[in-house]
Amino acid sequence: MTLTVSNLTVHHGAICAVNQVSLTVPAGKLAAIIGSNGAGKTTLLRTLSGLKHPTQGEISWNGENIVGTKPEMLVRRGISHVGEGKSVVPELTVKENLELGAIWRRNNQESKESIENVVSIFPRLGERINQRSDTLSGGERQMLAIGRAIMSKPQLLLLDEPSLGLAPLVVEQIFQTIRDLTNSMNLTVLLVEQNAMGALKIADLGIVLNLGSVAVAGSASALIDDPAVRSAYLGY
Template identity: 80%
Template structure:
């Protein structure tokens, strides 16, 4: 249900019912590439980068629809300041990166489009605990420095709640709890049912 929600919001899936609005505009059924221009970027589960391209080339793909090279260069500088590992590997082929670096690259490419809403699907999946902490901190930094709304779908619920303002708990596709993130962490019923302690 969680991945389906993100895919539907980003125009990759058609909703079976209802309407999606963004900034007061109905966007139900709008194609994904048009939604990027409207300020919605989606990073799918699985670290989707183009392996034979360099880090720089992958990042610039995120800004391909922007006609202003100066803006693309500025975005590239912003992304590499948030993810310094990418700056260190800017000319390196993407298929030589570690899993964490590929995830940083996928997020960075989405940021190159200058979104207002960033949809992230399981960014910690398959990563070492130390790398997960770095990814989560980078997500929080992105949200704060770029005035960006992030909708994060994550099975590592505790890690996600620690960086979130608001938490929404889904169970079998249904919303079962909505509250400030810290309130959800402190709720004994939520902790027992969804956080594993």
């Protein structure tokens, strides 16, 4: 299933955070959106998951326009959003956070099976299944956030800065896991990252956002080789 965004414009009050953005992520592909702070990456992602309303433009998922659909309904259509900063409920246990992801299915048996699946992907979560999630390390919390999203059995996964505040070794693990999940679950993934190099390495496509607009788009490997992108975002 393909995600197509056309001429999307989003405002924060009077400020235009996303300006006439168009992009396409084909089914089963991993697209990295990179760009500096304030480039509109998070706003774009929040608009895609229905948390924010666009001023104009279209978002087409699986051939249908989803602008105006609430986030709780978009989950039911296969769109899962992992928010910025380890999107877990700190007061709930690891198990409860995972159950949350499958709660709308109202099928406890299926939920149990999904938890086993997530635990097989992230064994660390299995070891801490009954702990409160605010006792987890940053990396474990990010695993839990991704695990919760997977519990919903998504087809489109929106990830907002999963590497934020994590140690380099953990970042590498998380990125590798995202790549593996994309392949094994045949997910379409939109990955927003400040860690441009790490994200482009695992991505199929790369999109550079600058001041709310698409500056460059293309295959991830082409972006890594692009001298302009290198000097501006990859730092060498």
